[in-house]
Amino acid sequence: MSDIFEGLSAAFWLVVTLDPELLQISLRSLQVSLTALVIACAIALPFGTFLAIRRFRYRRLAISVLNALMGLPPVVVGLIVYILLSRSGPFGVLGLLFTPTAMVIAQVIIITPLIASITHQAMRELWAEYHDLLISLNTSAAQRIRTLIWDGRRNLLTAALAGFGRGIGEVGAIMIVGGNIDNATRVLTTAIALETGKGDFALALALGFVLIALAIGVNICIHWLSRTEREGRW
Amino acid sequence: MTTILPLRLEDVSVLRKGKRLLGPVSMTLSEGGLTIIVGPNGSGKTTLLKVMHGVERVSAGRVRWAVPDEQAQHHQSYVFQTPIMLRRSVADNLRYPLQLRKTPRDTVETCVADWASRIGLQDLLKLSATRLSGGEKQRLALARALIRRPEVLFLDEPCANLDGASTRDIERLLEEAQQAGTRIIMTTHDLGQAKRLATDAIFMLHGCIKEAAPAEAFFDAPQTSELQAFFRGDIIA
Ligand SMILES: Nc1ncnc2c1ncn2[C@@H]1O[C@H](COP(=O)(O)OP(=O)(O)O)[C@@H](O)[C@H]1O
Ligand SMILES: [Mg+2]
Numbered sequence: 001m002s003d004i005f006e007g008l009s010a011a012f013w014l015v016v017t018l019d020p021e022l023l024q025i026s027l028r029s030l031q032v033s034l035t036a037l038v039i040a041c042a043i044a045l046p047f048g049t050f051l052a053i054r055r056f057r058y059r060r061l062a063i064s065v066l067n068a069l070m071g072l073p074p075v076v077v078g079l080i081v082y083i084l085l086s087r088s089g090p091f092g093v094l095g096l097l098f099t100p101t102a103m104v105i106a107q108v109i110i111i112t113p114l115i116a117s118i119t120h121q122a123m124r125e126l127w128a129e130y131h132d133l134l135i136s137l138n139t140s141a142a143q144r145i146r147t148l149i150w151d152g153r154r155n156l157l158t159a160a161l162a163g164f165g166r167g168i169g170e171v172g173a174i175m176i177v178g179g180n181i182d183n184a185t186r187v188l189t190t191a192i193a194l195e196t197g198k199g200d201f202a203l204a205l206a207l208g209f210v211l212i213a214l215a216i217g218v219n220i221c222i223h224w225l226s227r228t229e230r231e232g233r234w
Numbered sequence: 235m236t237t238i239l240p241l242r243l244e245d246v247s248v249l250r251k252g253k254r255l256l257g258p259v260s261m262t263l264s265e266g267g268l269t270i271i272v273g274p275n276g277s278g279k280t281t282l283l284k285v286m287h288g289v290e291r292v293s294a295g296r297v298r299w300a301v302p303d304e305q306a307q308h309h310q311s312y313v314f315q316t317p318i319m320l321r322r323s324v325a326d327n328l329r330y331p332l333q334l335r336k337t338p339r340d341t342v343e344t345c346v347a348d349w350a351s352r353i354g355l356q357d358l359l360k361l362s363a364t365r366l367s368g369g370e371k372q373r374l375a376l377a378r379a380l381i382r383r384p385e386v387l388f389l390d391e392p393c394a395n396l397d398g399a400s401t402r403d404i405e406r407l408l409e410e411a412q413q414a415g416t417r418i419i420m421t422t423h424d425l426g427q428a429k430r431l432a433t434d435a436i437f438m439l440h441g442c443i444k445e446a447a448p449a450e451a452f453f454d455a456p457q458t459s460e461l462q463a464f465f466r467g468d469i470i471a
Binding site: 045114130132133135136137138139143147151152 | 287289307308312318320321322330331333335466
């Protein structure tokens, strides 16, 4: 119990004094995960919507692959990205291993299938609901996609938040490809793992509370942004 | 103004999974009036409406409007049996068909205000359409179909599940639309409503048109024994 209180007060002081190291680690966590989120959304939202409304030859296969990818263990993703980016690997010349870019790549691979899958599910339901009306109104393909994305934006937001939550809380893959290097690739989760290993539970807990606060904070921010519409519409 | 009518169906059949849902059906729908389609459940009324509207693929035969399909499509609306509400406000539901056609903004707003008050939803414009009652949803669906001033309007059981007052509202809107020159084709289970509204009527059975006549003859002097039985309320095998 005392660990938790110590952790809380340590977290409190680290936050109110704007501890520079904590700030740096937190900002890096945010930067890596938000970058990964933007890239993943740019791929996953249109792809998930496309899967929902278009019938094509390998659609079922694509959906199965997507669902399988969602279950990929992050550690394995980390390992594969590591091999690809290592000096002797195919992308070794880029020198990306142990950089935040490598961490972004790993996170994109981990969260894209998740976001695409949730998007596909939500858009499929909406499309089933709207199908007859949109056909009857003689809408073009572009008009259909725009209508679905607009009216399904809440679900898409949920998909994005799920992806962000998975990304910012992930530790295995970014530990492998980032290396948890002080002042370079250390983020909240890897720092927590490190401090726990060293036995500094108070600091680990403090970092943990900051991580939770960040995750909740981003959730609230995004929901608040989406509330710019007038009350009572939903 | 050129009209998209008459609509001609020539030996139209719809087959799905080896089952004949419709046909062969041949008929002509000419200008003016309100056509009611009646018949037991599963007799193909909805399928026939959708074939006319062009949203159900035909397996054989032809559906021909007086003008090319694309142009004809432009002048028709369809109200589905279960109203499909866009997950938007009442006002945005009314705006939607006009926005698809890039209607100027002030025209859109005038039309929306006009139709909202005609269907008595002027105070609920900002409410999410999915929160409306059944009767309000059906009125909204009807207004959204009429807002583009279609020449032909299809309705599939517009008053199923509605109470008397809501049914009266819908019928009043339909009469107004008819007076404004809209050609209406609708299915109904309500024979009283059929008699109140129809200028001519069609009786469907097993996917075929069993009898079609002007309203008076149809209701007062049915020719086929099946239609006579249907009016008596007998179960038709
Ligand atoms: N896509 C479909 N595949 C197979 N059968 C269908 C399909 N759509 C409708 N049916 C069947 O077609 C028949 C006619 O349906 P419908 O036109 O809806 O009748 P009604 O509107 O007169 O009740 C029904 O028996 C129905 O079960
Ligand atoms: Mg029906």
